[in-house]
Amino acid sequence: MIPTQQALETLHVVVTRKDGGTVKGRFADGATLLLLLRGELPSEGRFVLLAENEAHEIEWSTVKAIFFVKDPAGDRKRRNVRFYGAAPDVHRVWVELTFLDGEVLEGYVENPLRGLNDPGFFLEPTSPGENNRAIFVNKQSLAGLRVLGVDLQK
Secondary structure, three states, rough: OOOOHHHHHHOOOOOOOEEOOOEEEEEOHHHHHHHHOOOOOOOEEEEEEEEEEEEEEEEEHHEEEEEOOOOOOOOOOOOOOOOOOOOOOOOOEEEEEEEOOOOOEEEEEEEHHHHHHEEEEEEEOOOOOOOOOOEOOOOOOEEEEEEEEEEEEO
């Protein structure tokens, strides 16, 4: 669902920077949010946040995260609930991949953070008797990825 221009203009955000600083406000226009929704970055590498009638130009390279919030004031007394703080490490994730051409594969992928940034990843097929030992998948060729389960064994 694409937000309306009115919704974009009233959306509160808190930008946290890598240096620990924060800027609270609203996007100067809806274009930045629409880019982020598509998984893209502003072409100039920066965006403008309006905070209390002041414009803040923010370099994307300094951003740690952008939080979309109900109330920019927040609640310092509230503690986040973490359900999986003591959960075991997940070493592999069992996934179903759907390619743009409609082919569907199932297998295990490693679970490192690196996989989020790399242009592709290795898939270990799970089908018994499969001829393929491993498959390198180009992320740009994927139409979808669905997590089917996790593998806690190393």
